[in-house]
Amino acid sequence: MNIHMNTNTLKYISLLTLTLQNAILGLSMRYARTRPGDIFLSSTAVLMSEFAKLITCLILVFNEEGKDAQRFVRSLHKTIVANPIDTLKVCVPSLVYIVQNNLLYVSASHLDAATYQVTYQLKILTTAMFAVVILRRKLLNTQWGSLLLLVAGIVLVQLAQTDGGSAVKAKDETGPVQNRMLGLWAALGACFLSGFAGIYFEKILKGADISVWMRNVQLSLLSIPFGLITCFVNDASPIYEKGFFYGYDMFIWYLVLLQAGGGLIVAAVVKYADNILKGFATSLAIIISCIASIYIFDFNLTLQFSCGAGLVISSIFLYGYDPGRHASKPTMQQQQQSAADEEKLLPRV
Numbered sequence: 460m461n462i463h464m465n466t467n468t469l470k471y472i473s474l475l476t477l478t479l480q481n482a483i484l485g486l487s488m489r490y491a492r493t494r495p496g497d498i499f500l501s502s503t504a505v506l507m508s509e510f511a512k513l514i515t516c517l518i519l520v521f522n523e524e525g526k527d528a529q530r531f532v533r534s535l536h537k538t539i540v541a542n543p544i545d546t547l548k549v550c551v552p553s554l555v556y557i558v559q560n561n562l563l564y565v566s567a568s569h570l571d572a573a574t575y576q577v578t579y580q581l582k583i584l585t586t587a588m589f590a591v592v593i594l595r596r597k598l599l600n601t602q603w604g605s606l607l608l609l610v611a612g613i614v615l616v617q618l619a620q621t622d623g624g625s626a627v628k629a630k631d632e633t634g635p636v637q638n639r640m641l642g643l644w645a646a647l648g649a650c651f652l653s654g655f656a657g658i659y660f661e662k663i664l665k666g667a668d669i670s671v672w673m674r675n676v677q678l679s680l681l682s683i684p685f686g687l688i689t690c691f692v693n694d695a696s697p698i699y700e701k702g703f704f705y706g707y708d709m710f711i712w713y714l715v716l717l718q719a720g721g722g723l724i725v726a727a728v729v730k731y732a733d734n735i736l737k738g739f740a741t742s743l744a745i746i747i748s749c750i751a752s753i754y755i756f757d758f759n760l761t762l763q764f765s766c767g768a769g770l771v772i773s774s775i776f777l778y779g780y781d782p783g784r785h786a787s788k789p790t791m792q793q794q795q796q797s798a799a800d801e802e803k804l805l806p807r808v
Contacts, residue, residue: 474740480721481744485576486751487714488567493756499706500694501564504715505557506686511719513679519672519723538673539680546677548663553681555656557689560718562649569642571758576748577616577771578646580741583778584609585654593658605777608770615767617643675723738779742772 492498524530539546567575584606590596598606669677690698697705745768752758 476724477737477740478743480725481741482747484717484721485567485748486572487717488564489572489575489756491711491714492564492568497706499711500697502561502690502693503703504711505560505564506683506690507715508719509679509682509686511716512675512723513683515720515723516672516675516679520676523670523672538669539677549677550681552656552659553678554685555652556678557682557685559649559652559656561689562645565645566642566649569638570646571752571756573749573752573758574616575646576745577768578613578643579650580609580771580775581613581647582650582653585650586657589654589658593662599781601780601782602778605774608774608777612767612770612774615770616764619761619763619767738776741775745772
């Protein structure tokens, strides 16, 4: 009885965590990029998130090694230094994640939080496409149908913005200029990279006996040099003129930690969340973003936008629905293996 109650408690905690992570990050990024005052350099925030993630994961790996300093150093050497081929393979997603996170900031700068949240669900389509092309995976008919619903919903959401002229009324006319097309292309680019990175990981990490925390140490160590290059390629002039931490305050540091820790928290709880639960979490996050955007960003919720968001939410549930599971329930061992595989393949969320 207690085990059953604990499992249910963990599922509800997972639902709450996934929902808050999905909703709060998008809303916080949008607010940080549109609020009055000095606007921080997003490339530096991405880099600082990698530093925060690296420190957090090093602490978690140290804890995994029984808080033994010698075992900790040996484990790092064995995984990173003594295994150069595996480390080089991780260079690809390290670069992809840096570019993806910078694109997400561009998208959040030019799309309202609700539209950003809905449009970013297109990563389901890109992940499915890469799974079919690279892994030769076959999708169920219901999954193909859900992808059509997803595209239709996102098209409706985007048309709701262009048809209505402006779905967001600027609170401050002196604020940053909004370019919806740039925001859309940035979101599409981030979706493409997200899909590629996820499938690439699945391709190279099959059978790899490396914990999710150690994998994140690998990724962050390799992402930091790419992040530094991105900072000085994109923002060299403002960094020299105004400083690396220009525009930073307590809210920006909160955003850096949220971006760094959010994905790690999700990676920790995702093993307790099935597809239906993850569908609920994403759907609730979209609804929360829409409601919050009305009050925080003066978002104009139209019928067309609501219909598009509804189609996207429906597609999320339909994509995770597997009719075969009702015919043959998976064994406990299969469920545990599936959870373990999923944990390995979700180093970044």
